[in-house]
Amino acid sequence: MEMFDRVGAEMGAAVQDMQFPGLVWSLTSGHDAGRQVALEAPGDVPGDALIRIASVTKPIAAAATLALTEAGVLDLDDPVERFVPSWAGRRVLGIRNGPLSETVPADRPTTVRDLLAMGFGLGYDAGAPEGDALSAATSAAGLYSDWRVPALDPDTWAERAAVLPMAHQPGQGWLYQSSFDALTVVVQAATGQGFEAVLRERILDPLGMAETGFTVPEESLDRVPRHGFPDAAGGPAEILPAGDRALLTPPRFPSAATGLVSTAADLMRFASMLLDGGSGPNRRVLTEDSVRAMTTETTTGAGREMGRGLLPEGQAWGLGVGIDPAGRFGWDGGTGSSLWVDPAAGVAGVLLTTEGMGSPEPPAYLQRFWRAVQSLPT
Structure with a gap:
């Protein structure tokens, strides 16, 4: 050909x-x-x-999550706090790239759909100025991954993410990477399975x-x-x-x-x-x-x-x-x-x-x- x-x-x-x-x-x-x-x-x-x-990895993980929605295990519009209670009541930076002390309430809960859409409010921010407070705090908490997975266990990751404000209102921003780390926590809580077991059951084995x-x-x-x-x-x-x-x-x-x-x-x-x-x-x-x-x-x-x-x-x-x-x-x-x-x-x-x-x-x-x-x- x-x-x-x-x-x-x-x-x-x-x-x-x-x-x-x-x-x-x-x-x-x-x-x-x-x-x-x-x-x-x-x-x-x-x-x-x-x-x-x-x-x-991300498209495969997204496909597995959508397969879970088809099975009724979760819904794209489920609030993530349904599965991770510590993420309820998250705050949002009052000013883009502003100080962590100046926050406002989120105008709605973050959903599973938001995670797949890269909207968790934490992640790599290519437009952040040098010394950006939220980027520095995210790094100091050990939340960032790259081609390597986070060094933390999922429970610790979730606890540390819970205390940081979001960079934007739910559904109103796009920061790279951390939304899909958050997705791991949600999927494991929703299924009671390890994330690889979910991938294997929903995508890897059938294919x-x-x-x-x-x-x-x-x-x-x-x-x-x-x-x-x-x-x-x-x-x-x-x-x-x-x-x-x-x-x-x-x-x-x-x-x-x-x-x-x-x-x-x-x-x-x-x-x-x-x-x-x-x-x-x-x-x-x-x-x-x-x-x-x-x-x-x-x-x-x-x-x-x-x-x-x-x-x-x-x-x-x-x-x-x-x-x-x-x-x-x-x-x-x-x-x-x-x-x-x-x-x-x-x-x-x-x-x-x-x-x-x-x-x-x-x-x-x-x-x-x-x-x-x-x-x-x-």
């Missing part, structure tokens, strides 16, 4: 320019019996490499994603490649070893925001389900209404403004996915991972790499991949 050949040639060239040369890509085109799938691994890693997917999880079995560690994170000057800021034994131990905080390890083949099963409107290979995993809700814009004007620098220019946010002006939806992860679905073209793509992004700016290999998929000039 022309698209597969074009992408294969481009990524074969792109991997030569990477500081940590390793990537696996997969594309699917079409539906059902007419579907065509390609998977290639130019560079130094095998096609079945087990790679940290960072924020590509046959047997190699996706927060840990890696010892016998599979030889499929975990070295992973590097360039610093701003282009040098290695951090290198995770091949066969990283840290992946043998379950995290204290199995986060909805980050932390899953997966393969390109597993992620393509998930992307294909979304491309098919919620239908998996053996049964329906999500209703068409849930997929529609997931891919409908939730960002207000204030939310888009607040998200500048972390929500890419021109993109909106749905429930756990970004949405571009052409209607493609998906998300990228800071470890160099990417998963997007193009319903109009009938195409879904996955890219996993061993070179972390280092900044919100998309790295060259990521831009080259998606431009080749869309047949745009490089």
Whole structure:
């Protein structure tokens, strides 16, 4: 197929320019019996490499949450305090980026929908001035995660979040990351299960994603490649070893925001389900209404403004996915991972790499991949 050949040639060239040369890509085109799938691994890693997917965890977590709503376990409009009583009566900063001592009441409870819409009121604020009080307090409390899950256990995380004010009124802002850490706490409280067990029951097992999880079995560690994170000057800021034994131990905080390890083949099963409107290979995993809700814009004007620098220019946010002006939806992860679905073209793509992004700016290999998929000039 022309698209597969074009992408294969481009990524074969792109991997030569990477500081940590390793990537696996997969594309699917079409539906059902007419579907065509390609998977290639130019560079130094095998096609079945087990790679940290960072924020590509978010769409999977969002899908699991929507599956819970379909089962009646929770509702998108449930107040989060129903499940986490300490989050009742949260206050809101009276002035954007103002002092923590000046707050006003929230005008309504924060809901499960708000969490999926990145509206918990805590998180990374790219527009905050240096010395921003709420950002500093959030960091001091140990609440931030990145490609690594929080170091706290979920109960402690919830207690520390409860005493901090929100940066904005519920539904009126967009701060990155912490909403999905909060989602973990809510889902575990609502189900009485660990978060990974929920993912496995609602999404991973129905789709046959047997190699996706927060840990890696010892016998599979030889499929975990070295992973590097360039610093701003282009040098290695951090290198995770091949066969990283840290992946043998379950995290204290199995986060909805980050932390899953997966393969390109597993992620393509998930992307294909979304491309098919919620239908998996053996049964329906999500209703068409849930997929529609997931891919409908939730960002207000204030939310888009607040998200500048972390929500890419021109993109909106749905429930756990970004949405571009052409209607493609998906998300990228800071470890160099990417998963997007193009319903109009009938195409879904996955890219996993061993070179972390280092900044919100998309790295060259990521831009080259998606431009080749869309047949745009490089």
